[in-house]
Amino acid sequence: MRTTFRSRLLTTTLFVGAVMAAGSASAQQVDSTVTPGAPAPGVVTQEGADTSETSTGDIVVTGTLIKNPNLVQATPVKVVGADEIDLRQSNTAEGLLRELPGITPSIGSAVNNGNGGASFANLRNLGSNRNVVLLDGVRLVPAELNGRFDLNNIPLALVDRVDVLTGGASTTYGADAVSGVINFITRRDFAGLEANASQQISERGDANVFRVDLTIGANFDDGRGNAVFSIGYQEADPLYQGDRDFGVLALSSATGGGGGSGTAVPSRFSLPGQGTRQVNATGTAFVPGNAFTAFNFNPFNVYQTPFERFNIYGAANYQVSDDVEVYTRGIFSKNTVETIIAPSGSFGFAVGIPLNNPFLTDGLRNTFCGANNISAADCAAAANPALTPGAAGYRTVTSALFRRATEVGPRVSEYTTQFFDYRLGARGAITETIDWDVFGSYGESENLQAIQGYTLNTRVRDSFLANNVSSCFAGTAAGCVPINWFGPENNATWTPAAIDFLNETSTVLTRTTLAQARGTISGDFGVSSPISENPISFAVGGEYRKYGASRRSDTLASGGDLGGAGGPQPNVDGSYDVYEAIGELIVPLIQNRPFFQDLTVEGGIRYSSYTIDAAGDPGFNTTTWKVAGSWTPVNGLKFRGNYARAVRAPNIAELFSPVVTGLTNLQDDPCATFNDNGARIRPNPTGNLRAVCLAQGATAATIDSIAQPISGQANSTGGGNLLLQPEVGTSWIAGVVFQPTFVPRLSISVDYFNIKVKGAITQPTPGDAITSCFGANAGSPPAGAATDPNCTVIRRDPLTGGLNGDPNTTPGLFLTQSNLGMLKTSGVDVTANYAHDIGFAKLSLAGTLTWTDESKFQAVPGSYVRDCVGYYSANCGQPIPEWQWTVRGTATIEGVDVSLLWRHIGGTRYEGAADDFAARGFTTASRAIFQGTLPATAGVLAGEQVNFNRVGAKDYFDLTSRINVSENLTFTVGIQNLFDIEPPLVGGEAGSTTFNSGNTFPSTYDTIGRRYVMAAKIRF
Structure with missing residues (x-):
């Protein structure tokens, strides 16, 4: 699938040479980056953006269905224009969005363990399922069961701008737009040919990304029609964590x-009363004590996932008559994403070991017998190699096995997604001021996950069932090969036949569909307020959407037989549809009066009726609404405000997913007395704590030797809930826009946002589950806790007493979906833009800042209200800084743009180090992670002074130059992460597995390092 960097660079060179040879061809004049009076590159406000038509000629104003090119709303919208997209040279929409203040990084190219082959955006840290991604104001088919659109499918080559609207937008766009919308607006009436080629490579010669796009468009029939077609290709190479010194270990x-x-x-094997013991290097006996050599999984994992994409986009519109226009749009893409993680194996599930297993030495056998109270005589008799199951004297012992099958190789999941979405519509005029618009669209997304390198739990068990080195007992799977699990790595039993027996390729197919139709009438009746010049505008309409989603897993994936897959992926099938009625109104009350240059109020309402395709489910009805207003007392000063009620209907995963046992993040188990390396961390549990641990499934033989969750991951059980109802969000925004007449081309906006979601569809955090049982200090449960349902619902491994193990016997924490949650966030956005012509150069400065005051979560009433601002942990997921900003300064001199982008991420600290750590579910022993000097085991980092409890502020700078060689040729060169800032070190268990990888947070902080960007663009 991959080509070499040299061949790609040669391709780019040949392409540029051909472009230069064509330099004499006619083309449109190249616009400089900064034109006085036009918005500067960077993140600007809607006031500074061009509210334009799409490639189909459709006028789009994000946040309303009223199509008025002069409309500027009361709701703030951040706009990322085409120049900013060009200067950043982002190859995916997710990569562009994750660096914007106010957007928390979500699943994307920097996520390896937890990436399902799609990319998402998380607006205001309220969850990637609580915002809607639009293309030209219209939804596209989701990528998965949670109803989220895959940002990998956005055709960036045709994107003219990106609008980000904060706050409840359900009135305009329906359910899910609780935190806001992200609207990608395509170019309008494109005519000509444009070709782009770009290459990115790190200073170390890796992390290559290559992209090429070709777009062609034309007007026809004397300008009555326009058609555009674009095709693109992109590939990105993997960057392994072992390729960076901070990720090697x-x-x-x-x-x-x-x-x-x-x-x-x-x-390692579990032994009753002794915890777990590791076999020595020769496979002849157990190492004394519980200590063991942990497996270094980092080098197998990646900081940048391999990615390949083919995408096609086409759009056309035609003026049938003076009053009727038809339009269409189609998108197709095929994406391939690979995730690569450390080898599979046995992650603590139970195996039956015959005492006459041919690889069991006398020393190991005697230890197993002693721990299981088998007499020496019976143990010796059971060692007879002639014994088979059912024979007198045949004995087995049961033990939890912990062993990486490194001989099989890494676990690789290849996600291939084929996506298409087609839209057809017509619009026209009813009167000179009233228009109609009707469209329908249908889309499908099909994601095939090919799972390779996973050992099968049943095959591992079978490979123990032998009394000789060449064949397994009768009743085992066909092709069974005895394997020496007691011996050293790569011992002689790991033959090609054994490896082939242990693993099989597994597949999971996820398919989603979206059919939708919408009809609107919008405009004005020519009626206005007596003291206003502009008429009252309105929009009314109806909308229908039908969602369908299914997941089809083979028996290996659905049955949970894949070793280390994080739990089974059972089959899911569900669908629902919704009928909606929509109304919006914008009323200019006063205009051009003293202290009332403009006073405008807005309102909107949407009624929705949902039908759930499930037996006995009556569905539900919802109503969303908004009120807003803006007041301009004098030219250049505007006050604005918005209050909205939004809803989010439960998605198909939340409704229809079966209850299964998988993995969650948990660093500290209050019942554990040993850490993940086998070293004692606290005394054996006593009193109420001991009673609780026993009530949860620990036994007298295991209670004093429980280990912390492996790699900070514990089993958890949860699933969908057909009784879920829509959650309700309320948001209000108040702000001011200042565009002083005495400083031309300066604009400053300051907006306060406050969003709260009640009845939120959530599940408890691991910390909530622990605290609800073990008390505020997570280690001192109250009297009677052993019978408390919050405690007894936690179920432990019967073999080890821990929270890891076979999902069939160890449900772990119970984290179920409910409507009992609460989410809240608030803060301030500041955006400033300035442009100035100093004669020999045009200068611009654009900056946006977000101060996040609170980002709160409560799983159930009465539980701790967790505020994650300024913290990172398994509960908070990843760092949520209080301060974030980006500032871009650009100078244009004779067709050359030189631009510097400054991106700031505020400091954060480990949640366990908070002043109220006990209420957050941290014990005194676990509240501090680590601070000191890394020991010799840290390899190249040995001796480095670190503080895993705190991450300091990080500042990244990108320097870009864009050179307009001629009217039809532009080169862009740049250096990203100019000062080669390394990411902070926090270890591997400080946050959630998805975002805390390679000792840091790769989605938040740059792990690639300094890299160079080269791009060429030709236009005819």
Whole structure:
């Protein structure tokens, strides 16, 4: 799938040469980056943006269905224009959005373990399922069961601008727009040919990204019609964590030393009353004590996932008559994303070991027998190699096995997504001031996950069932090969036949569909307020959407037989549809009066009726509404405000997913007395704590030897809930826009936002589940807690007493979906833009700042209200800084643009180090992660002074130059992460597995390092 960098660079060179040869061809005049009076590159406000038509000629104003090119709303909209997109040279929409203040990084190219082959955006840290992504104001088919659109499908080559609207937008766009919308606006009436080629490479010669796009468009029939067609290709190479010194070794957040996984090499086995013991390097006996050598999984994982994309976009519009126009748009893309993680194996599930297993030495056998109270005579008799199952004297012992099958190789999931979405519509005029618009669209997304390199739990168990080195007992799977799980890595039993027996390719197919239709009438009746010049504008309409989604897993994936897959992926099938009625009104009350240059009020309402395709489900009805207003007392000063009620209907995953046991993040188990490296961390549990641990499934033989969750991950059980109802969000925004007449081309906006979601569809955090049982100090449960349902719902591994193990026997934490949650966020957005012509140069400065005051979550009433601003943890997921900003300064001199982007991410600290750590579910022993000097086990980082409890502020600078060689040729060159700022170190268990990888947070902080960008663009 990959080509070499040299061939790609040669392709780029040949392309540029051809472009230069064509330099004499006619083309449109190249616009300079900064034109006085026009918006500067960077993030601007809607006041500074061009509210334009799309490639189909459709006027789009984000946040309303009223199509008025002169409309400037009361709701603030951040706008990323075409120049900013060009200067950033982002290759995916997710990569562009994740760097904007106010957007928390979500699943994307920097996420490896937890990436399902799609990219999403998380607006205001309220969840990627609480915003809507639009293309020209219209939804596209989601990528997965949670109803989220895959940003990999956005055709960036045709995007003219990106509008980001904060706050409830459900009135305009329907359910899910609780935190806002992200609207990609395509170019309008494109005519000509444009070709782009770009290459990015790190200073170290890796992390290559290559992209090429070709767009052609034309007007026809004397300008009555326009058609545009675009095709693109992109590929990105993997960047392994082992390729960076800060990622070579998995560091433990708890100790600062070499961490990794307790699923180790050589094998570890559980022994009743002794915890887990690791086999020595020769496979002849157990290492004394509980200590073991953790497996370093980092080098197998990646900081940048391999990615390949083919995309096609086409659009056309035609003026049938003076009053009727037809339009159409089609998108197709095929994306391939690979995730690469450390080898599979046995992650603590139970195996039956015959005492006459041919690889079991006398020393190991005697230890197993002693721990299981088998007499020496019976143990010796059971070692007879002639015994088979059912024979007198045949004995087995049951043990939890922890062993990486490194011999099989890494686990690779290849996600291939084929996506298409087609739209057809017509619009026209009813009167000179009233228009109509009707369209329908249909889209499908099909994601095929090919899972390779995973050992099968059933095959691992079968490979123990042998009394000789060449064949397994009768009743085992066909092709069974005995394997020496007690011996060293790559011992002689790991033959090609054994590896082939242990693993199979598994597949999961996820398919989603969206059919939708909408009809609107908008405009004005020519009626206005007596003291206003502009008429009252309105929009009314109806909308229909039908969602369908299914997941089809083969028996290996659905049955949970894949070792280390994080739980089974059962089949899911569900659908629902919704009928909606919409109304919007904008009323200019006063205009051009003293202290009332403009006073405008807005309103909107949407009624929705949902039908859930499930037996006995009556569905539900919802109503959303908004009121807003703006007041301009004098030219250049505007006050604005907005209050909205939004809803989010439960998606198909939340409704229809079966209850299964998977993995969640948990660093500290109050019942554990040993850490993940086998070292004692606290005394054995006593009193109420001991009673609770026993009530949860620990036994007298395991209670004093429970280990912390492996790699900061514990089992958890949860699933969908057909009783879920829509959640309700309320948002209000108040702000001011200042455009002083005495400083031309300066604009400043300041807006306060406040969003709260009640009845939120959520599940408890791991910290909530622990605190609800073990008390505020997560280690001192109250009297009677052993019978408390909040405690007994937590179920432990019967073999080890821990919260890891076979999902069939170890449900772990119970984290179910409910409507009992609460989410809240508030803060201030500041946007400033300035442009000035100093004669020999045109200068511009554009900046946007977000101060986040609170980002709160409460799982159920009465539980702790967790505020994640300024913190990172498994509960908060990833760093949520209080301060973020981006500032771009650009100078244009004779067709050359030189631009510097400054991106600031405020400092954060570990949640366990908070002043109210006990209420947040942290014990005194676990509140501090680590601070000190990394020991020798940290390899190249040895001796470095670190503080895993705190991440300082980070500042990144990107320097870009765009050179207009001629009217039809532009070169762009740049250096990203100019000062090669390395990411902060926090170890591997400080946050959630999805975002805390390679000892840092790769989605938040740059792990690639300094890299160079080269691009060429030709236009005819």
